[in-house]
Amino acid sequence: xxxxxxxxxxFEPVKIGPVTAPNRFYQVPHCNGMAHARPxxxxxxRGVKAEGGWGVVSTEEVEIHPSADIGxxxxxxxxxxxxxxxxxxxxxxxHAHGSLAAxxxxxxxxxxxxxxxxxxxxxxxxxxxxxxxxEPVQARAMDKDDIRALRRWYRDAARRAQIAGYDIVYxxxxxxxxxxxxxxxxxxxxxxxxxxxxxxxxARLIGELITEIKEEVGQTCGVAFRFGVDExxxxxxxxxxxxxxxxxxxxxxxxxxxxxxxASWANDSQTARFSPNxxxxxxxxxxxxxxxxxxxxxxxxxxxxxxxxxxxxGGLLDMIGAARPSIADPFLPNKIRDNRIDEIRECIGCNIxxxxxxxxxxxxxxxxxxxxxxxxxxxxxxxxxxxxxxxPVLIVGAGPAGLEAAxxxxxxxxxxxxxxxxxxxxGRVLRESRLPGMASYIRVADYRLHYLLQRPxxxxxxxxxxxxxxxxxxxxxxxxxxxxxxxxxxxxxxxxRKAITGLDALHVMTPDDIMDGVSAKGRVIVYDLDxxxxxxxxxxxxxxxxxxxxxxxxxxxxAPFTAMTLEQSRxxxxxxxxxxxVHLNREIVGAGxxxxxxRCPYSGREEDIEADTxxxxxxxxxxxxxxxxxxxxxxxxxxxxxxCIGDAYAPSTVAAAIYAGHKAARLFPDFDSDPAEFIxxxxxxx
Ligand code: ADP
Ligand code: SF4
Numbered sequence: 001x002x003x004x005x006x007x008x009x010x011f012e013p014v015k016i017g018p019v020t021a022p023n024r025f026y027q028v029p030h031c032n033g034m035a036h037a038r039p040x041x042x043x044x045x046r047g048v049k050a051e052g053g054w055g056v057v058s059t060e061e062v063e064i065h066p067s068a069d070i071g072x073x074x075x076x077x078x079x080x081x082x083x084x085x086x087x088x089x090x091x092x093x094x095h096a097h098g099s100l101a102a103x104x105x106x107x108x109x110x111x112x113x114x115x116x117x118x119x120x121x122x123x124x125x126x127x128x129x130x131x132x133x134x135e136p137v138q139a140r141a142m143d144k145d146d147i148r149a150l151r152r153w154y155r156d157a158a159r160r161a162q163i164a165g166y167d168i169v170y171x172x173x174x175x176x177x178x179x180x181x182x183x184x185x186x187x188x189x190x191x192x193x194x195x196x197x198x199x200x201x202x203a204r205l206i207g208e209l210i211t212e213i214k215e216e217v218g219q220t221c222g223v224a225f226r227f228g229v230d231e232x233x234x235x236x237x238x239x240x241x242x243x244x245x246x247x248x249x250x251x252x253x254x255x256x257x258x259x260x261x262x263a264s265w266a267n268d269s270q271t272a273r274f275s276p277n278x279x280x281x282x283x284x285x286x287x288x289x290x291x292x293x294x295x296x297x298x299x300x301x302x303x304x305x306x307x308x309x310x311x312x313x314g315g316l317l318d319m320i321g322a323a324r325p326s327i328a329d330p331f332l333p334n335k336i337r338d339n340r341i342d343e344i345r346e347c348i349g350c351n352i353x354x355x356x357x358x359x360x361x362x363x364x365x366x367x368x369x370x371x372x373x374x375x376x377x378x379x380x381x382x383x384x385x386x387x388x389x390x391x392p393v394l395i396v397g398a399g400p401a402g403l404e405a406a407x408x409x410x411x412x413x414x415x416x417x418x419x420x421x422x423x424x425x426x427g428r429v430l431r432e433s434r435l436p437g438m439a440s441y442i443r444v445a446d447y448r449l450h451y452l453l454q455r456p457x458x459x460x461x462x463x464x465x466x467x468x469x470x471x472x473x474x475x476x477x478x479x480x481x482x483x484x485x486x487x488x489x490x491x492x493x494x495x496x497r498k499a500i501t502g503l504d505a506l507h508v509m510t511p512d513d514i515m516d517g518v519s520a521k522g523r524v525i526v527y528d529l530d531x532x533x534x535x536x537x538x539x540x541x542x543x544x545x546x547x548x549x550x551x552x553x554x555x556x557x558x559a560p561f562t563a564m565t566l567e568q569s570r571x572x573x574x575x576x577x578x579x580x581x582v583h584l585n586r587e588i589v590g591a592g593x594x595x596x597x598x599r600c601p602y603s604g605r606e607e608d609i610e611a612d613t614x615x616x617x618x619x620x621x622x623x624x625x626x627x628x629x630x631x632x633x634x635x636x637x638x639x640x641x642x643x644c645i646g647d648a649y650a651p652s653t654v655a656a657a658i659y660a661g662h663k664a665a666r667l668f669p670d671f672d673s674d675p676a677e678f679i680x681x682x683x684x685x686x
Contacts, residue, residue: 001339007305009312011337014055014295014319016222017256019167021100021319023055024312025333026297028259029104029170029226030323031060031357032372036077038681039086041362044375046101047093049326052381053333056319057094058102059087061172064157066117068108070131070177074360078105078157078164087164095165102168103161104226105213107150109179110139110188122146123182124189124196130176147195147205150179154209155216162217169221171210171255174228176237176264180206181228184243187236199246206247210254218256224297225255228263229284238263240284245291252292259297259321260288265354266566268299269324272349273437273533274570278307282316289315297321303329303346305336327353328367330381345381345447348440351565352655358564366655367444369404369662377666377676384666387412391669394419394476396466396626399427400654401646402482403448404661406458409668415457417476421465425449427484428647429654431515435537436544444654468629477640480664481627482657485620485647487511493529493618495554495587495601500616502590507613514538514615520547522612525596527588528553532561532653535617536571542615543578550581550609552598558582583609620651643671 003011014021027049034042049057062076063069077083087103094101110123113135121129123139142150158169173180182188183205189196195204206225214223229244231237238244248258261268262281270280278301285298295318302308303325311317325332328347335343345367356363356372365371370379390413395402398420406416424430426445433442452458471479487510491500507521511534514520524547528535535551536559543549551558558572575582586598592608599606627644634642645664646657664671 003337004339007309007336009309010305010320010333016100016168016224016295017218018220019100019222021055022098023053023333024319025054026056026319026321027054027058027326028297028299028321028323029058029060029102029172030327031073031075031354032363033074033357033359033361034363034372035060035074036083036086037074038362039089040681041372041375043089043093045363045372046090047096048374048381049330050094050097050099052326052329052331053337054099054326054330055333056100056102056168058168058170059090059104061104061106061177062157064105064107065153067114067119067122068106068112069114069117069119070108070112071116072360073357075106076103078103078160081160084160084164087161087166091165100167101165102170102224103164103166104170104172105154105157105161106172106177107153107179108177109182111177111182113137123179124185124191127188141191151208151212155212158213158216158221162221167221168224168257169213169217170224170226170259171206171213172226173206174226174261174263175268176228176231180209181238181263184247185238186242199243200250202243203247203250207251207254210251214254222256224257224259225251226259226261228261228268229288231263232267240287244284245287248288248291253294255294257295257297258288258292260285261299266569269351269354269566270349271351271565271567272301272440273567274574275349276437276440278302278304279311279316282311286316289317295319299323301325301347301349303332303344305341324349324353327363327365327371330368342450346443348443350441350654351567352653354566355561355564364655364659366653366658367447369655369659376679379666384408384411387414387668390414391478392417392476393478393480393668394471394474395480395482396471397421397427397482397484397646397648398425398460399482399484399646399657400429400444401648401657401661402427402480403445403452404658405480405482405645405664406661407448407451408662408665410452410455410458412665412668414668417459417461418452419461419464419466421463423462425460425462432534432537434515436540438533438537441654444658466626468626471626471630472637472639475638477638478669479630479634479639479642481630481642481644481648482646482661483623483626483648485622485651487617488619488621489616491527491588491616491618494531495529496618500588500590503614505591506596506611509613509615511538511615511617514541520545520613520615523548523550523595523610524613524615525550525552525609525611526615526617528555528559529618531555531559533559533571535559536575538615538617539575539580540578543580550583550611551575552583552586552588552596552609554585554587554601556585558584588614620647622648622651624648641669641671
């Protein structure tokens with residue numbers, strides 16, 4: 001198919017110093033939990049991005065020296081010549097599809113506790129390291145010899161990157177992570193020499209490093225500058241007015257490309273819950289563009305080609321930067337090129353991808369179950385093997401697991417019948433998408449239903465709650481149960497292994513009740529042992545409906561898992577700004593004289609919290625009654641294969657349900673024989 005002329009501008013080549021990107025789609029650097037530990041998986045993943053049409057495909061941040069070691073985070077490494085061959089593999093995978101390969105060189109300075117290399121951290125000043133685990137370690141102030149050494153390390157790394165075959169070499173000063181950014185900071189840099197004090201002095205290192213990387217490799221490589229122009233911390237950090245604008249003005253024409261964002265990572269990669277719109281950073285890229293003639297890249301969860309074109313035509317950007325949209329749909333550019341816009345698998349802005357990296361696990365994605373499995377399982381986001389023997393399959397449940405299994409089985413050529421108990425399709429994503437800030441989750445169902453509803457060989461029965469006898473009577477040879485889960489009503493959860501008793505006088509509810517529209521009464525306590533988004537979104541919904549709401553949790557911070565999705569501070573602030581009472585480090589004991597009796601697990605101190613309604617957001621139980629009823633005798637009743645997937649098997653994230661549905665469809669009909677089960681990337685035994 002030919003490209004719609006209105007999108008042709010997106011496919012214009014862009015010159016970046018001595019190299020030329022084939023189009024304006026730019027996969028900016030992003031972490032992935034693979035990097036130096038899983039180089040084969042990394043190369044395969046980057047290769048798929050290039051295959052999908054991203055004109056530039058970048059690495060994650062790459063440590064240039066042992067003193068930049070941010071382990072246990074798994075980032076790239078280019079400490080010495082010995083690391084070059086690993087990078088060459090990634091470059092080869094990117095070049096195989098005609099894209100440019102970019103490397104993001106990073107010296108993490110006072111962000112790096114150097115837990116592996118065990119070197120003393122270094123930064124502009126004597127200060128505690130900034131890394132996340134509060135290591136009792138300080139960075140020492142760099143002297144002039146250290147600065148000279150740092151400049152040499154950047155030159156060495158740039159040369160190694162060039163040998164590995166990279167086309168674009170980054171100098172990275174963003175996300176609060178790197179030494180040049182620490183030098184620019186008005187709070188981290190307290191020096192009194194020519195590298196401290198005025199903005200010009202604090203920016204000196206930035207100018208030196210870009211200049212020297214250009215001297216080293218600029219003949220053959222484009223040199224990009226990734227710059228966090230504002231930390232959104234006011235006078236406590238870098239601001240556009242004080243430092244950002246000044247740096248762009250000082251070095252406007254020095255790099256071959258400006259890759260612009262706001263720091264920290266939590267500000268750059270905002271979730272849809274707190275930043276629902278595309279292009280939320282273009283106020284900054286627009287300013288940068290007005291100050292330089294060099295191409296400007298910016299991000300902002302772009303998935304709509306119309307929005308992309310309008311940003312380019314409006315002079316806000318030259319290249320469409322993307323990390324998450326390229327993760328959710330590595331083939332986004334090709335789909336626009338080929339006029340298949342409605343096939344784009346849109347990012348939902350949940351940051352489950354980030355959680356993989358934060359936990360040092362390979363990247364995963366809610367929308368794209370193949371992400372991170374390109375090498376280990378050989379999964380491709382757009383291709384799935386056709387079956388030699390198409391068969392009819394019954395899928396019970398139209399939540400994410402059932403819908404993904406149905407879509408992929410249909411893609412494999414099987415005919416699929418879906419039975420769903422309710423009149424609406426989508427299961428939990430439909431219900432949860434109605435909670436405050438969660439609207440984007442409906443994209444998980446919409447993407448799959450877009451195909452399923454138009455395929456004649458897919459039959460969908462709504463309002464069809466099946467029993468085990470119904471399933472036996474239907475006579476399907478193959479049955480997939482994706483019946484989901486429900487929230488417990490007894491208070492049992494991770495910190496509390498016994499049911500809470502004595503609550504009869506209270507109105508006890510679960511998230512299911514709230515999502516079903518049951519009304520809460522009076523003052524409400526939302527009790528969070530789940531620690532993800534469910535309790536806080538429900539608390540906010542109840543508050544919006546006019547209830548006095550108290551949030552009670554055993555944890556020391558609100559919704560701790562949301563730290564893994566970069567949302568935690570916004571989630572906690574949002575409860576306060578919504579006027580919700582927050583009670584942390586408190587477990588519920590039972591009924592109190594005046595509501596609910598809670599106890600501090602450390603001091604044992606007890607406290608009553610007034611309440612008429614208690615919403616228990618503790619743990620879920622699988623809806624596995626059908627599975628248990630059919631499991632042992634299914635062969636005798638004529639069902640050849642039976643499997644249970646998603647939350648009905650083990651309640652987890654939406655990402656896990658999509659993954660389970662995808663895996664079942666790939667393995668079908670032999671659900672129990674998984675060729676990749678024991679595959680992992682082993683370190684070399686040498
Ligand atoms: P998952 O995340 O694993 O996909 P969900 O809870 O989102 O799980 O979806 C499960 C779906 O299964 C829900 O839409 C629910 O209504 C449906 N369901 C549960 N039990 C039955 C049943 N016996 N017959 C048909 N549909 C069912
Ligand atoms: Fe987008 Fe969520 Fe996928 Fe990340 S995990 S790319 S935020 S859909």
